[in-house]
Amino acid sequence: MHETRLQPGDRVLLHTDGVTEARMADGRMLGLERFADHVIRASTTGEIAPETLRRLIHSLLDSQDSRLRDDATILMFEWQPDR
Template structure:
């Protein structure tokens, strides 16, 4: 399985490298498929959530 630690490490590294969320998702899907030799053993669900907090000046989007 592509366990929680591997998933967390992947997300942290992608975020630190400044990888945009859609590209990080694409890479994550590829990493999961590679880990499972291209054939998922079970159902898989991945949710992409991108958050843009409001700045101190009150701007920003959700």
């Protein structure tokens, strides 16, 4: 169990291993480094959380001919408390 205090705008990303173990068009696994790089680049450009997820999911599906070989679940939420 882990506890942390989120600041407004913080994002939390959860995923199953089917995401990082997805095979890209060249046969290599996506891997945690490439997965993290995609999310970090999207976040630093100011992309909103739903768009970041949409692009990531489309990227995964495009490289897999729209079929994943394993379960792949991604959940991202952004803390935006009421003002």
